[in-house]
Amino acid sequence: xxxxxxxxxxxxxxxxxxxxxxxxxxxxxxxxxxxxxxxxxxxxxxxxxxxxxxxxxxxxxxxxxxxxxxxxxxxxxxxxxxxxxxxxxxxxxxxxxxxxxxxxxxxxxxxxxxxxxxxxxxxxxxxxxxxxxxxxxxxxxxxxxxxxxxxxxxxxxxxxxxxxxxxxxxxxxxxxxxxxxxxxxxxxxxxxxxxxxxxxxxxxxxxxxxxxxxxxxxxxxxxxxxxxxxxxxxxxxxxxxxxxxxxxxxxxxxxxxxxxxxxxxxxxxxxxxxxxxxxxxxxxxxxxxxxxxxxxxxxxxxxxxxxxxxxxxxxxxxxxxxxxxxxxxxxxxxxxxxxxxxxxxxxxxxxxxxxxxxxxxxxxxxxxxxxxxxxxxxxxxxxxxxxxxxxxxxxxxxxxxxxxxxxxxxxxxxxxxxxxxxxxxxxxxxxxxxxxxxxxxxxxxxxxxxxxxxxxxxxxxxxxxxxxxxxxxxxxxxxxx
Amino acid sequence: xxxxxxxxxxxxxxxxxxxxxxxxxxxxxxxxxxxxxxxxxxxxxxxxxxxxxxxxxxxxxxxxxxxxxxxxxxxxxxxxxxxxxxxxxxxxx
Numbered sequence: 001x002x003x004x005x006x007x008x009x010x011x012x013x014x015x016x017x018x019x020x021x022x023x024x025x026x027x028x029x030x031x032x033x034x035x036x037x038x039x040x041x042x043x044x045x046x047x048x049x050x051x052x053x054x055x056x057x058x059x060x061x062x063x064x065x066x067x068x069x070x071x072x073x074x075x076x077x078x079x080x081x082x083x084x085x086x087x088x089x090x091x092x093x094x095x096x097x098x099x100x101x102x103x104x105x106x107x108x109x110x111x112x113x114x115x116x117x118x119x120x121x122x123x124x125x126x127x128x129x130x131x132x133x134x135x136x137x138x139x140x141x142x143x144x145x146x147x148x149x150x151x152x153x154x155x156x157x158x159x160x161x162x163x164x165x166x167x168x169x170x171x172x173x174x175x176x177x178x179x180x181x182x183x184x185x186x187x188x189x190x191x192x193x194x195x196x197x198x199x200x201x202x203x204x205x206x207x208x209x210x211x212x213x214x215x216x217x218x219x220x221x222x223x224x225x226x227x228x229x230x231x232x233x234x235x236x237x238x239x240x241x242x243x244x245x246x247x248x249x250x251x252x253x254x255x256x257x258x259x260x261x262x263x264x265x266x267x268x269x270x271x272x273x274x275x276x277x278x279x280x281x282x283x284x285x286x287x288x289x290x291x292x293x294x295x296x297x298x299x300x301x302x303x304x305x306x307x308x309x310x311x312x313x314x315x316x317x318x319x320x321x322x323x324x325x326x327x328x329x330x331x332x333x334x335x336x337x338x339x340x341x342x343x344x345x346x347x348x349x350x351x352x353x354x355x356x357x358x359x360x361x362x363x364x365x366x367x368x369x370x371x372x373x374x375x376x377x378x379x380x381x382x383x384x385x386x387x388x389x390x391x392x393x394x395x396x397x398x399x400x401x402x403x404x405x406x407x408x409x410x411x412x413x414x415x416x417x418x419x420x421x422x423x424x425x426x427x428x429x430x431x432x433x434x435x436x437x438x439x440x441x442x443x444x445x446x447x448x449x450x451x452x453x454x455x456x457x458x459x460x461x462x463x464x465x466x467x468x469x470x471x472x473x474x475x476x477x478x479x480x481x
Numbered sequence: 482x483x484x485x486x487x488x489x490x491x492x493x494x495x496x497x498x499x500x501x502x503x504x505x506x507x508x509x510x511x512x513x514x515x516x517x518x519x520x521x522x523x524x525x526x527x528x529x530x531x532x533x534x535x536x537x538x539x540x541x542x543x544x545x546x547x548x549x550x551x552x553x554x555x556x557x558x559x560x561x562x563x564x565x566x567x568x569x570x571x572x573x574x
Contacts, residue, residue: 019544025548032565033552033565034567035552050542051541080493084569133571133572136566140570141567142567271493274532276533278533280538
């Protein structure tokens with residue numbers, strides 16, 4: 001039988017605020033355990049939460065980015081369950097009135113086809129702390145620094161049909177939240193965590209099969225592996241006469257195995273109810289205007305700008321917009337007067353290779369966007385040829401100054417003065433009289449090939465600084481007599 | 482409400498109810514639910530659910546760090562700590 005896979009995702013995105021969603025404790029990653037857990041985060045008696053305005057702003061920005069309505073009124077609920085990393089005994093979250101309504105994210109698959117993934121909604125909530133189950137004399141250690149970190153949980157419709165689509169969507173979403181600056185995107189630090197809902201059904205069947213949820217995947221690779229493994233498992237269970245249990249599963253990326261965490265039968269009844277500690281949050285026009293004003297250019301708009309006026313290829317635009325810092329660098333270079341196509345080539349070529357060798361990020365590049373802009377101008381106006389440009393780049397990377405300074409200091413100016421070029425050509429011809437005679441005796445169609453020898457000699461004589469185009473023209477003229 | 486409902490509720494609320502008390506608790510909660518039934522009898526057609534009894538709007542705070550490190554004070558009142566962590570009976574998920 002042919003099977004169809006149906007995948008929906010729930011994504012927890014840590015918002016890039018300085019403080020927690022309900023307290024003024026820091027959210028900085030990597031602090032000593034429990035040094036960023038205040039009385040509110042610890043649910044001490046007598047404390048009251050006060051929501052962080054910035055968390056609402058970042059959540060609303062996500063809404064704009066996926067073309068979704070922003071709720072002007074949103075309400076917090078208590079989701080009740082007991083776990084030691086949740087000191088209050090409930091998670092403060094949103095249920096019926098989430099801040100972000102239905103939207104969509106369009107993805108491009110490897111074969112170039114477009115696919116739309118609908119977003120059901122996104123809601124604001126707080127993260128839990130961390131439990132460490134290593135050996136603490138048979139006890140568990142609890143670090144509550146993460147407790148209360150603002151999250152948006154994004155819930156998709158079951159619109160993906162295989163691992164490729166799910167991973168393409170996850171990558172697109174990751175790029176989007178980083179590009180609009182609402183999340184740092186550090187997956188290894190848990191800034192983005194994916195829960196994958198998977199079911200299979202006979203191809204052509206309308207109703208959905210029973211689904212399982214694989215929780216807390218924090219890399220695209222693990223996500224792909226976990227989906228493939230689970231689809232295989234479900235099909236083999238059904239084909240051997242069994243039924244799928246609705247359950248939560250955990251995938252271990254090291255062992256490449258998944259196991260059942262808990263089945264839905266004994267799962268909690270969360271007994272949601274509106275949180276009496278928090279009033280409804282009302283976002284007014286001025287708040288929404290502020291959000292709209294804070295929205296940076298979306299990656300898709302950026303791509304259109306690069307392939308439009310700037311004339312870059314789709315490929316170049318995709319690479320440059322694939323990483324926020326790279327796009328920022330490129331835009332800064334163009335703003336400083338860089339020739340866009342040349343800047344793109346240098347950023348993706350020599351600059352990327354150099355940064356890679358030096359283990360630097362593009363933000364740390366010793367060659368500033370303005371310096372690179374200067375280099376592209378000198379290439380464009382013919383001051384340096386491509387070979388000399390590499391030497392100029394090396395000089396700039398070594399901290400010898402901007403393009404003009406390096407060109408001056410190294411004497412790298414391309415010789416395009418026709419008088420100087422003619423002198424070089426005359427010398428070469430005088431020193432190679434035999435070859436000149438051979439050239440002149442050769443039939444027309446053979447000559448073009450023979451010019452190469454003279455170009456090489458002239459280039460050598462000019463120490464590589466002759467303008468190749470001009471040199472060629474003058475040389476042919478002189479050789480033809 | 483029957484005994485099983487009460488036992489399930491107690492489990493969710495992490496409350497221990499001794500076997501010989503379950504019947505009494507069941508009866509008492511059923512009495513409370515009878516009061517709720519009276520509320521349910523009111524016609525609320527067209528009335529939006531109330532999120533909060535106060536007719537007020539939530540104040541939001543600025544995203545600024547205002548809470549210092551209070552680990553020492555908080556751990557002084559905890560039953561068990563180690564390496565800066567709070568220790569709890571082992572949990573496995």
